[in-house]
Amino acid sequence: MPVRTKDNFLVFGAPLIGQEEIDEVTASMKSGWLGTGPKVARFEKDFSAYLGEGFAAACNSCTAALHLSLVALGLKPGDEVITTPLTFCASVNAIIHAGGTPVLADVDPRTMNIDPDAVREKITDRTRAILPVHFAGRACDMDALMAIAAEHDLKVVEDCAHAIETTYKGQHAGTFGDFGCFSFYVTKNVATGEGGMVMARTAEDIGTVKVLGLHGMSADAWKRFSDDGYKHYEVIHAGFKYNMMDIQAAIGIHQLARVEENFKRRCEVWDIYREAFAALPVGLPADEEPDTRHARHLFTILIDPVYAGIDRDQFLTRMNRENIGCGVHYLSVPEHPYYRDRYGWKLEDTPQAVALGRQTVSLPLSAKLTDDDVADVIKAVKLCLEA
Secondary structure, X not given: OOOOOOOOOEOOOOOOXXXXXXXXXXXXHHHOOOOOOHHHHHHHHHHHHHHOOOXXXXXXXXXXXXXXXXXXXXXXXXXXXXXXXXXXXXXXXHHHHOOOEEEEXXXXXXXXXXXXXXXXXXXXXXXXXXXXXXXXXOOOOHHHHHHHHHHHOOEEEXXXXXXXXXXXXXXXXXXXXXXXXXXOEOOOOOOOEOOEEEEEOOHHHHHHHHHHHEOOEOOOHHHHOOOOOOOOOOEOOOOOEOEOOHHHHHXXXXXXXXXXXXHHHHHHHHHHHHHHHOOOOOEOXXXXXXOEEOOOOOEEEEOOHHHHOOOHHHHHHHHHHOOEOOEOOOOOHHHOHHHHHHHOOOHHHOHHHHHHHHHEEEEOOOOOOOHHHHHHHHHHHHHHHXX
């Protein structure tokens, strides 16, 4: 039996959970507020303060955040929303569930983000919005995208699932468009297990999102009980059940408080990886653009079989045998049969995304990683390539 790099499996994206989160969850359970309550309101306030502008509404996932934002735009059948083909299926599914038609614009192979020139080519008289994804934590070219939106009177919904710490010219991702959608899934830089947040420019828009996110009711459950007496709710939309629980927010409050501290640790790991892999036959992340901050959410390497000698899936299998968990981010959207069959998308229409999707591997990158963990990842990558 060959000796593996690690005795125990290194889980990809495991979050760093402190005693503060545990104590806050316990306090929530003792208080009796398990559902949407005061801790959700505090988390929303803290998150808005961290971004520095905008209005926040917590929900149970980034998928829910995207769906609510697109529904709030009032999409009608036939309305088109342009997005990237190099993204998780939730970005596209949210457009479909909101009643729109997704349209794919290829990515810039250097940044792996949606290419503004490709967006321009996809605009028709049916285009209603652009949904850019800040891939891996790298800011999209928001100057170009917002200029396109202004020129064609389009809405913008930013997918910031990877981009809590991301900034573009001093401004946080998620505060450029009409809505910004964030994820607190277990692998994210702020983790609540499951959870998401919508950011909106206006109080009116965030009010619409909050109503849509809780059955279309006019008031949150916990707000119906106050010193002024019971307040009846009215259903004013056919809404959804997308609200966040206080137990989730209890975790998020302290995760957010340590977001910059954890960011520094991920930057340390990022720099160690770049130095260790510089001479290897793999593609490394491009340098971040001037006057931007990369959130360092995913450290992706490209496994080109011609260059590396093995393909991406062989590399993943070997890493797994070494007890190192990796991620695939992502097979391009047109690769999946549902979208291909429904929309007739062809792989040759988005060649950059297809090529990147077949080569990309995400290595462990978490504030929880110890120095030994990082050394094990590096050792395993080298072993797998040498094999």
